[in-house]
Amino acid sequence: MNALSIKNLRKTYQNGFEAVKGIDLDVEAGDFFALLGPNGAGKSTVIGIVSSLVNASSGSVSIFGHDLYKARNLAKTCLGLVPQEVNFNQFDTAKSIVLNMAGFYGMPRKLALQRTEHCLKQMDLWDKRDTISRRLSGGMKRRVMIARAMVHSPKLLILDEPTAGVDIEIRRSMWQTMKQVNEEGTTIILTTHYLEEAESLCRNIAIIDQGRIVEHSDMKSLLARLHIDYFILDLARPLAQAPVIDGYHIERVDNTILNVAVPKELGLNRLFAGLSQHNIEVTSLKNKSNRLEQLFMDLIDAKKPEGRHE
């Protein structure tokens, strides 16, 4: 069964802007799915429609088989949303924010208290349960929103840029939590601008641009299409300018660091032979982790109409 099924979804705002232009999208139950796209591509509109924050102009949405318009309450019960921006009452405590949400989902008080405790503990916020939320750090506020979204045990969790603006340590701990939640059976749809995050967490991906899906496949086969690897080389001695080696694109980052694009068909041996000829000694090499970022840019650029290249 699909966790989410979207058919021919369209949205035109009152000012005439067509944000979503006939999207079809299926997300399988249990998936960890990335929905990516540049700013203004239509991601937030799609998420808004799925989570009942935006009225669609036409099309259908079903969540775990429940049509969002014909069986709205059943569909909503399956869904949890972590929005991009903090949207809880900042004068409430972390506990009351989560507890109230449980109430809105019709959860009896005793169960609501148990679930609130579980979710706040899972987010490492139990010690802060009685703190007024505006006094929490940015990372804690995001975790309050995740706890709030999970309090009714949704089958589908939508995370709209959950790690934006949080430090590395918290981001990694949130990744761990998201993985765990997914392993426990919750389908996750993630939007993020940290493509490394999508690459390491998600199994399937859709890229949306100008209101249309421009790519929809699994992460492995998408990355396999990438015919260039990017490497960073640390050099033993300073270098005045980047060497020219046929077939490779080499950029000098600073005196002792080079950034090299290596076509898969040429490989690394030929690169090192070329570097030796220039008397360049490499002390270490690392693979740049943002392979998806390159692919993303290639896809977005390829879909831009003539004259729109920026």
Next chain:
Amino acid sequence: MNNAIAFRTLVYKETKRFIRIWPQTLLPPAITTALYFLIFGKLIGGRLGDIHGISYMDYIVPGIILMSVISHSYANVVSSFYSTKFQRNIEELLVAPVPNWVVLAGYVTGGIVRGLLVGTVVALISMLFDPLACQNVYIALSVVLLTAILFSLAGFINAVLAESFDDISIIPNFVLTPLSYLGGVFYSVEMLSETWQTISMGNPILYMVNAFRYGLTGVSDVDVPLAFAITGGFIVVLTAFSLYLLHRGTGIKN
């Protein structure tokens, strides 16, 4: 069952909100009305004769209680729902399976609770000056309840349509306050010229104030059943309009 829990949660949240800020919500009406009773009721009213056979103090008490109920039930819903929109925590209710009628009932009940609580505070303050009469408790309670419902609904509509904080202060300042003061709180419409009496009859607050005054003192300038019909009619129309706005997502959905 689920809707009942969602409703209770919303009412609890709303009630907790205005009680948490009691120095802004419950204390000011106590002080303002104590001054009304002292200055108008005792100092000036003592020099005025009776109106319809009752003292001036007894005459103005029902109007001042009801005026407080009107302004506070309206203010509670308009400020709470607009803040909810402004801070975007309305999204909590939109994402969750809470029907529109539960959202409306929850906010309106919050307004009723505050209106009745403020009305009780003002009634208690009035008792410091004179004993509170009550000729017909059923009429008095039903009028005050219906009035709180009506102005909570009006506050809700104002909040839904408002696009800025200015928009939520225009109606209370420029419509509600003049209508309340001109609604027979401090005087009997019979004291006005015939033209102004006719104009005053177009003010719905006049009917509520007089019906409530009838419940407490047995004195009224208007037909009490007509006052119930007008109040009930407004409630039906405003409820239908509020549900229509929620259904369309006006002001809360794109």
